[in-house]
Amino acid sequence: MNKENQKPMIKGIVICVLSLVLLICIPFINSLISERQSFQAEVTNEVTSKWGQHQTIYGPFIYVEYQKEYVLKDNNVVKKTNTNLIMPINQSITGDLKTQIKKRSLYEVTLYNADLMLNAQFQNLETIAKKLKLESPAEFTKVKLIFAISDSRGFMQQITVNNTPSLVFEQDPNLENNSSLNLLSCDLTSLETPMTEVSFPLQLKGSTQLNFLATAKQNKVNLKTDYSDIKYIGNYLPDTENQEISQTDPSWTIFQSFPVNTNLKDTYSLEQFSYGLEFMQMNDFYSKVNRSTKYALLFIGLTFATFFFMENLKNLSINLLHYVLVGFALCINFVLLLSFSEYLGFSIAYIISASATILLITTFIYGLSKNLRISLTIFGLLSLLYAFLFFLLQLKEAALIVGSVGLFAILAILMYFSKRMNFNKSKNS
Structure with a gap:
């Protein structure tokens, strides 16, 4: 194979390296996406800090203190104060969630008002004392x-509590815990019954998420909300998961076969029993833009590849500088997509x-070739490629199989056109 015949192959290799x-540019674009996401988080935090952030409901629990005597090695007897946190046997929560969208700058934050009723049943104090x-x-x-x-x-x-004016929750600074919770308490010590x-x-305010704790033996939650994208x-x-009923009426029924044992200093451990819902943003464009950059190659x-085949099959003259300029145009496409998404949606x-x-x-390409047919061919192929990617970005579970089948079909098309190229022909043939 003479040098003239080697030129298309060498250029093809150079173009592959140029693609890589x-x-x-892609890490810089991803960095820009992360920066915009950070700005969105700052705006969201600013709004929610004045309203109420993610809410998790802790309780109600019964807290008991008692003293026990311990004999030391020197036979001295000391009294030590022990504490215990008693979980309910049954707990149910019902209510409505009303949402509102708060706009700040380019972003939207989902806020909610929850009107709930909490019911809990506990063992009597005799049973609790016996267990302790x-x-x-x-x-x-x-x-x-x-x-x-x-x-x-x-x-x-x-x-x-229990519609009794004398039983109200008040902040209790004497309750020590290792979390940032501001614990409220209602003193039951002096109750006759x-x-x-x-x-x-x-009634509480929050944003984006509402969580509950499955700390009772039997837990039930029934909610109604006006928000559809949960x-x-x-x-x-x-x-209600995977059932043909309204997603705006979620409910949980959770049975714990083992009791939850903890104390106030370990309330953070209760998070392993959390469950709830998140009000998703309808236009999560940052994640879609980030997904689209994964298809940059x-x-x-x-x-x-299209340009290379057109160049050799139609005898076009496209040098490496033209390839570089087209490559930068494709990269800038992602920046355009990001910037317009913030204003107009993905x-x-x-x-x-x-x-x-x-x-x-x-x-x-038309300016280089002065050939309308070739330009329209490029237009059609790029349109199909971008339409295929848009369809792929709308899929979730089926994205992998659709993408792999699509790539296989594209590879088959490229292999078919590559057969029409003869790298071994002589210069004058």
Whole structure:
């Protein structure tokens, strides 16, 4: 094979290397996406800090203190104060969630008002004392009802227990815990009749997420919400998952076969029992733009392959500088997509950026070739490629199989056209 015949093969190798080199731009684009996401998080935090952030409902629990005598090695007897956090046997939460969208700068934050009713049933104090190996409930020095939410700025009213004005939750600074929870308590020590059933209304504000804790033996949650795009989070799926009922009425029924044992200093360990819902943003364009950059090599490689075949089959003259300029245009497409998405949403931004890139490359090729047929062929191929990627980005579970089948079909087409190229022909043939 003489030097003239080697030129197409050498140029093809150089173009492959150039495609990989252009991928250096992608980390910078991803960095830009991360920067914009960080700015979105700052705006979201600014809004939620004045309203109420993610909420997790802790409780209600019964907190008891008692003293026990211990014999030391020197036969001295000392008394030590012990504490225990008693979980309910049954707990149910029902209520409505009303959402509102707060716009700040370019971003939207989902805020909610929750109007809930909490009901809990506990074992009587005699049973609790027996489990703690005490002779009687009289040995309890303190008995309190404990309750908290993760962001106390979300409280909208004072909480009255069992519709009894004398039983209200108040902040208790004497309750020490290793978390940032502001614990509320209601003193039950002086009650003549021990309380085994507890109910109280809860009105609170929050944003984006609402979580519960499956700390009772039997847990039930039934909610109604006006928000349709819900993601279930935590360690338990709702009863409504994968069923043909309204997603705006989620419910959970959770049974714990083993008791949860903890104390106030270990309340953070209760997070392993969390479950709830997240109000997803309808236009999560950052994740879609980030996904689209993962197909950068596909875009650059296929576009360059199309140019290479056209150059050799149609006797065009496209030098490496032209390839570089087209490659940069493809990379800038992602920046256009990101910037327009913040204002117009992903779908419209994709149409604008893809159309602009396709028209730019098509007119560029027409200026080089002065051949309308070749330019329209490039236009059609790029349009199909961008349409295929848009369809792929809309898929979730099926994205892998559709993408792999699509790539296989594209490879088959490239192999078919490569058969029409003869690298061994002589210069004068």
